[in-house]
Amino acid sequence: MPRPSPPSSVQQAREALGKRLREIRQDSGLTARALAAAAGWHESKSSRLENGKTPPSDEDIRIWTRICHSEDKAADLIATARGINGMYVEWRRMESAGLARVQESVLPLFQHTHWFRFYQSQVIPGLLQTQDYTEAILNTVVALRDAPDDIEEAVAARMSRQRVLHAGGRRFAFLIEEWVLRSVIGSPSTMVNQLGHLIGMTAAPCLSLGVIPMGVVRGNAWPCESFSVYDEKQAACELVSASLTVTQPSEIAEYAKTFTELASIAAYGAGARKLITSAIDSLG
Known part of the structure; x- marks a missing residue:
């Protein structure tokens, strides 16, 4: 291959x-x-x-x-x-030492970042995931990429990483495409719990959660690969086969601009909760 x-x-x-x-x-x-x-x-x-x-x-x-x-x-x-x-680091090479190692590798970056921006066009962002949802995702990673099966440790590492949400002195902005809410990961009950958790997170004072509705006029805010921006120092992009880390200021600015454009068409507050509730209702 x-x-x-x-x-x-x-x-x-x-x-x-x-x-x-x-x-x-x-x-x-x-x-x-x-x-x-x-x-x-x-x-x-x-x-x-x-x-x-x-x-x-x-x-x-x-x-x-x-x-x-x-x-x-x-x-x-x-x-x-x-x-x-x-x-540019291929997922297979990154995950060869275990999924828990991958989860732990970003801790220093999270500890030194004060402004987090996450755009997700595939799954719920890691910092907002429930334990069952994370476990379902990592089970898929093991199956698709033949990664080491240390799922229990990897799930614990990701859950531990979520402490940064409560560490104080930080801001978090999340953007999620509506179809992510309607993609069933794990099982319907896993998704219902995950979406209920998202609704609860919309009340967090240091956090903004935007949902980009399906059918909205996109303008310049085209959907793209999932990415995150950490302060103005680094951006990271999730590709099918690899993880891309960007540190050049001009390229970080491009990701920040794209995030702003996507944020401009997202629904927040009651509008976001309505979209999440609709996704829950579709699961019966």
Whole structure:
């Protein structure tokens, strides 16, 4: 099965790093062929590195900068390359150490964030999930991606993470597409309990919950992949095969803009509760 291609933001970062490698080579007066010969590589490897087609390893960068007499630039280039690799993490690789580890890995980010923005077009956001709903989701993850079956520990970790809602000094904004409310996860009774919990959460003072109604005129607020924004420092996007972390300010601004546009067509307060209640009624 072919590996999925990285999203455009990752590819752009790789191309920018490749451009920097090319500039270092050109400043040294070497041709790509001469550098490849000195490194013992096929000439095509130099081309792939410079065009962002192949991500450089730490050793590739050390060799490149040594041949170009720019060893002082190696550390920064290696840090940049590692940052790019960290942007795009395949779910299978992330979950190979267990689902509980995945849940625990975001704790430091949650502890240092004061303004949370979550948009969900697939499932109820993790911070608003009931225990049974979380268990149903993680059971599906295990079945679909052959992840380690440490569901009990993973559910406990996610429930523990919800303490951040009551830690004080934080704001939370959630946007959910209405079809998420009508997608039965686990069982009808699991969904009824989950939706009842959502209604209760609409009264939390530090939290806003918007539901984007089906049939609303979308304008610029098109549905998209689920994502979250943490202060103005980081955004995270959930892809089918991987998790994407964004730290470039211009890209974070794009996610923040999209969140604002989606929020503009959402129903809040009594309107949101009416949509949630309707979803409960549809379950009988």
